[in-house]
Amino acid sequence: MKILYETSALSTGGRNGRVHVDNTPLHFEMATPAEMGGNKAVGFNPEQLFAAGYAACFGSAIQHVLKTRRLSLPNPDVRATVGLGKNESDDYQLAVKLTVTLRGVDQAEAESIVAEAHQVCPYSRATRGNVEVTLVAKAE
Structure with a gap:
């Protein structure tokens, strides 16, 4: 694989x-979430950071699908x-639920766009077969 972009992060002290x-x-x-026994009031957890990254990446995958379909939404x-x-x-x-709201298409097309994006999104590819990912498409 030809690397197009690379970054790294250093963690000290875990959660x-x-x-x-x-x-x-x-x-x-x-900070470990309170539901997992944490008591720190301020801080992030790996699940929050993963959710942010996956949401942004999947949004870009949706935009890619829209571009290939020549849809301007x-x-x-x-x-x-x-x-x-x-x-x-x-x-x-981990388990993930991706809820995508698309404006300007009907429900069937929204579902098709989301399904196609799931095939091309790097996060979706990385999690496929390892993480249960539920897709929800909403047309508005």
């Missing part, structure tokens, strides 16, 4: 530590909901 994204001003305090809204749970083997596992 209750700090993260710095190299060559950027991005520094994050991390308002920017879509993409909400990524990321859950962390335990599977049957008591191992931690």
Whole structure:
């Protein structure tokens, strides 16, 4: 694979530590969610950062599909909901729900666009077969 862009981040202290994204001003305090026994009031968690990245990446995949279909629509809204749970083997596992709102198309076309975007999105490709991803398309 020819790398087009590369970045890296350094984490110190895990879920209750700090993260710095190299060559950027991005520094994050991390905090374990209260639902998982955390008690820090301020900070992010890996699931929030994954949700943000997946939502943005999937939005770009939607825009790519719209371009290939020669459709000019308002920017879509993409909400990524990321859950962390335990599977049957008591191992931690992620689950994702992507809710995409498209304006200017009917429901059938919205579903088709979202399904196609799921095939080309790098995050979707990376999670395929490993993470349960539920797609919800909404036409407005």
